[in-house]
Amino acid sequence: MDIRHLHVALASDQNYAEFVAVVMVSLFDTNKWQDYTTIHLLSNGIDRITREKLQQHIPDGKGELKVYDIRTLKEDLGIDVPSTIAITSYARLFLPNLINRDVERVLYLDCDIVINGSLEDFFCVQFDGQWIAGVRDTLYGGSTKTKVGLLTTDEYLNAGVLLMNLAAWRDNNVTQRCLDFLLAHGGKVVHHDQGIINGVCNQHKLVVPPKFNVTTSYFSHPYSLLKKHNTPFYGQQEVNEAIDAPAIIHFTEGFYNRPWIDNSLHPLRNVYIHFHQLTQWADVPSRPDQRSIAVRILSWSFLNLPYTGYQCVSKIIGRLSQNAFCRSIYHFFRRG
Numbered sequence: 001m002d003i004r005h006l007h008v009a010l011a012s013d014q015n016y017a018e019f020v021a022v023v024m025v026s027l028f029d030t031n032k033w034q035d036y037t038t039i040h041l042l043s044n045g046i047d048r049i050t051r052e053k054l055q056q057h058i059p060d061g062k063g064e065l066k067v068y069d070i071r072t073l074k075e076d077l078g079i080d081v082p083s084t085i086a087i088t089s090y091a092r093l094f095l096p097n098l099i100n101r102d103v104e105r106v107l108y109l110d111c112d113i114v115i116n117g118s119l120e121d122f123f124c125v126q127f128d129g130q131w132i133a134g135v136r137d138t139l140y141g142g143s144t145k146t147k148v149g150l151l152t153t154d155e156y157l158n159a160g161v162l163l164m165n166l167a168a169w170r171d172n173n174v175t176q177r178c179l180d181f182l183l184a185h186g187g188k189v190v191h192h193d194q195g196i197i198n199g200v201c202n203q204h205k206l207v208v209p210p211k212f213n214v215t216t217s218y219f220s221h222p223y224s225l226l227k228k229h230n231t232p233f234y235g236q237q238e239v240n241e242a243i244d245a246p247a248i249i250h251f252t253e254g255f256y257n258r259p260w261i262d263n264s265l266h267p268l269r270n271v272y273i274h275f276h277q278l279t280q281w282a283d284v285p286s287r288p289d290q291r292s293i294a295v296r297i298l299s300w301s302f303l304n305l306p307y308t309g310y311q312c313v314s315k316i317i318g319r320l321s322q323n324a325f326c327r328s329i330y331h332f333f334r335r336g
Contacts, residue, residue, distance in 0.1 A: 003124045004035040007099070007106040011042035011070070011091050017050045019111040019260075021279035022272065024057040026115040029275070033120045037063035040099055040106065042070045042091045053280045068098050090193045092162075093178045096169040104167045110160035110250065112258065114272050117247035122163060122212045131174055132197065133163040133206035135213035138221070140229050147190045148199035153231055155205045159194035161213035161248055163206075174200060210234050214246035216254035219267055220303065255299040262289045265303070 008027065012020045024039060031037075039058070043051070046067070055065045070091045092108050099106060107123055125133055134157035139145070142152030150156065169175060177200045182189060189195040198205075210218065217226065223236050234242075249268050257264040259272035264286075266272075276282065291299070294317050301313040 004033075006031065006034040006037040006119070006123055007040065007103055008037060009040040009042065009092065009095055009099075009106045009108045010111060011044070012046060012111055013044040014046050014050060016111045017046055017054060018276075018279070018281040018284060021054055021057050021281055022275050023109055023111060023113060023115065024054065025278045026275040027119075028057070028059055028062060029278075030115050030117055031119055033118060039063065039065045040095070041065060041067045042095075042098075043067050044070055044091075056280060070094075090178075090182070090196070092159075093175055093193055093196070095164060096166045096175055099166060101170070104165070106164050106166055108159075108162045108164060109248075112251045113161065114249045114251070114268075114275055115247070116249050116268075116271060117211070117245065119212070119247060122208055122247070125163065125206065125208060127165045127168065127206060129168070129204075130206040131165050131168045131172065131201045131204040132157065133165075133208050134158060134161060135208060135210050136230065136233060137194075138215060138217040138226055138230060142231075144190055144195070145198075148195045150199065150202055154202055155207060155232065156198050157205055157207070158213055158215060158250070159197050160215075160250055160252070162197070163208075168204075209242065210239055211242040211245060211247045213248050213250050214242050215250045215252045216256055216266065217252070218243055220255045222307075225307070255302045257289065257291070257299070260286050262286050 010020050010023060020041065027037065037058075041051075041054070046054075051065070051067055058065060073091060073094060095106055095108065105123070105127075107119065122133070127133065137156050137158035139156060145152055145154055145156050178193075178196050181196050181200050189199070218239065223239055226239070227233050227236075246268075249271060251258045251266065251272065256266040259266050259269035260276070289296075298310070298314060298317065301310045305313070
């Protein structure tokens, strides 16, 4: 394996190409250790002009952009999947089939992230037979695990940043196992491909430090709350170090709101803005805050009141809005 050749995979449609550019700019700016980087872009209808704009974010001689049209993925791979399942929603599961077989590992990244530090230690980690490597997710309760066949004490990784051992996936037919898992659940798995990957790869996961996927919950939630609702979890010192010096900032949905949304309170919003200004989309303004009033009240309560105060506000809003709204708030809180 050539550890100086970094392979990164992203999936996007036309609307998210702007965020792909931010990932690319931040990646090349903060990772000078690599000699060459191949960006594997899973494209769901990104037009030619936009692909050319993305190509311009790769420094001369430092890398290349490979684009895979995933709109016809099912037909191209000859996969027997019912028409009710949108294959493009699970495109990353097929990376071992799409990428050349001489590539042994790839770092999959969601588009809502910024690279803020070196990825060398992460990308070059020793798999020791494991199929995936990533950071523990911040869950609210254990039902997310049990619904995909895991014990509440099993490891559950956030798949938005995931190092995939492509060689092991091919040798163990993991892609087909993922398809079988999806079909066994009637095409509906909690957290979609993240749930599938965790369910199928159970006992084959390598946990890496949290600095390689610092989600919004790490900033908005006190450590005691994260520790209470996640088993196993990281020690407080390791979490503090991740917050102080994150290598990957993952701007997941939560109480702070994302940095490209008006009124975002994310403490690292300026990091995103800095890299956004270096892209071909620098002149694109932030997007309007479309959260409901109820969700805005809940966000303010969580960030400004004691936790018991937030719980009271949440109960009041839930009673006013009936059970359907309570469920939506519950899921919003879990995403934190």
